[in-house]
Structure formats: structure tokens, C-alpha cells
Amino acid sequence: MAQQQVKRKRRAVSGVIILDKPLGFSSNAALQKVRWLLNAEKGGHTGSLDPLATGVLPLCFGEATKFSRYLLDADKCYETVMQLGVTTTTADAEGEVLERKPVSVTQADIESVLPAFRGAIKQVPPMYSALKKDGQPLYKLARNGETVEREARDVTISKLELLAVNGDKVKLSVACSKGTYIRSLVEDIGAQLGCGAHVAELRRTQAGPFDISQAISLEKLIALQEQQDSEALDQFLLPSDCGLTHWPIVELTEHSSYYWLHGQPVRGNQAPRFGMVRVYNHQAQFIGIGEMNDDGLVAPKRLIQSK
Incomplete structure (x- = not known):
């Protein structure tokens, strides 16, 4: 009887890798290869590049996938x-x-x-x-x-x-x-x-705020994973909100963060009057994105799952 292959447990990694997509790969094939190398649970790309094309392809993993749609709109x-x-x-x-x-x-x-x-x-x-x-x-x-x-x-x-x-x-x-x-x-x-x-x-x-100088080749990722392990690739993960750096930041108190993370609009420190914002808690941790409402409160849109 053939021995059953043990399925490896995927890692809950979050962040963005800027891949220099190689020639001949579809965007999805490139994503799946990097996801396998990272051993990541969840991944998504930010708009297709033709197989004929090479260059900047931001790949989102874990919590960063919640914000990939905003990179689709980028120049x-x-x-x-x-x-x-x-x-x-x-x-x-x-x-x-x-x-x-x-x-x-x-x-x-x-x-x-x-x-x-x-x-x-x-x-x-x-x-x-x-x-x-x-x-x-x-x-x-x-x-x-x-x-x-x-x-x-x-x-x-x-x-x-x-x-x-x-x-x-x-x-x-x-x-x-x-x-x-x-x-x-x-x-x-x-x-x-x-x-x-x-x-x-x-x-x-x-693509948006990312340029070719930040891009990592697939060959480099493969070599590092083979020499060390999947964790060695974590050094290339950029923060989950790195594609939203042009958005204003709103900082919340510990009290406000609690209610905001439970779906309640709250008042934020130095909040703009309108538009989308990046939201950070009292410990300067990114906890999601929000939108200013007519009452001058930050309404939650996408939240970061607490570990």
C-alpha cells in the first residue's frame, strides 16, 4: 500500500512581497510558487501581468490580502x-x-x-x-x-x-x-x-508606491528557501499597509481601539474630515482601515485579525 503523503501545515504569515515576475509565468502561477516557498496559508496578487511581461508584481499574504483591492487602482x-x-x-x-x-x-x-x-x-x-x-x-x-x-x-x-x-x-x-x-x-x-x-x-x-528596486527575483527566493527554510523569506515581507502609505493615519486610544475593532465608529486623533484612513492603536500597531463619516468619526472598513 502506497504511503500517504503528509500535508504540511501552512504558516499564518502576513505582509507583501514585491516580486520581479519572471518571463513566461502567469501572475497566478507566480503567486502560487511564492506562496509555496513561504508556506503561507493565504495569498493573492494585485492585478495580472501577462506571461510575456516581467517586473513589479506585489503579492499579498495573510492579513495583507484584505487590502490588495486598493493596489489594483494604483497607477x-x-x-x-x-x-x-x-x-x-x-x-x-x-x-x-x-x-x-x-x-x-x-x-x-x-x-x-x-x-x-x-x-x-x-x-x-x-x-x-x-x-x-x-x-x-x-x-x-x-x-x-x-x-x-x-x-x-x-x-x-x-x-x-x-x-x-x-x-x-x-x-x-x-x-x-x-x-x-x-x-x-x-x-x-x-x-x-x-x-x-x-x-x-x-x-x-x-505599481503604485512600489518600484523595481524593491522587487525580489523568484530565483533568489527559491535559492534562499532551499539553503535555509520558508522562514528565511520573511525578511522580504513588507508591512500589510505598505501599499496605503498615501492615506492619512488615525491613531486611537486603547479604549477607542476596543470599540472600533468591535465595529463601532469612533473619534480618532488628528483625523481628516473625509476619505479613507489607516488606523493604528495606542501601541502604534496597524489595526485596519476606516472611512470618515459625516459625524467626523472613523467607521471601520477592514480589520486586522488580532493574533
């Missing part, structure tokens, strides 16, 4: 390499080639079209995306050869700079609002240039 920065002269089904290098055209654009030509894509623009999401139509992800419909009407969405490109031109490859730096598709942006720029284009490379350099 992002990317560096991308456009392949001119070739359009593909997915608008990136993973798709099948749709059309090839000769490339005769100059650096000046590229510079001349970029202003039209800066600021507030309308963008049609690609068919190969996780957006849903009647409950079905668009990429599943696209794989079946279907194309459906997609409504143009408002996005903001706060920075779009030409970094380099190397033959038919163009490197761009992009800073944008949530929901922006770099594949659609590159495809639209290629159409404007008249030769078409797709994303050959994509690297996310910033």
Missing part, C-alpha cells in the same frame, strides 16, 4: 519594446502573425505621433484580455475565433517617452492609469505610423 509604469511592421492576433509576441508591412519610419516620425497618446485618451481593450462578455473572458472567445464589440474606455497616459530606436524595434517608457493596456497602446501607435506594431517585450517598473 503603473512600464518599459516596452515595440516591434514595428508586424501585427499579431494578441498584439504581443505570443500571438499569430496577422500582417507584415515594410518599415520606413524615422525617429522623428515616432516622436510626432506620441503626443496624440498622452493625457486622457480612449482605448479599446484587446480581445485577448480577461475582461468578460456575458460571463465569458474575452480571451476564451478570441481563442474560439470570435470577436465581439468592446466599448472604448477612458484611460490616462501621464508619461509616454521614446527611449531608443533600434531598426524596427522601438523602446518606450509609459506611465498610466489602472486599466490601461500597453498592447492596445502599442497597436494604436503602430496603426498611426502606418506599419503596424506589437509588444515584443514588456517590463513593469512601478
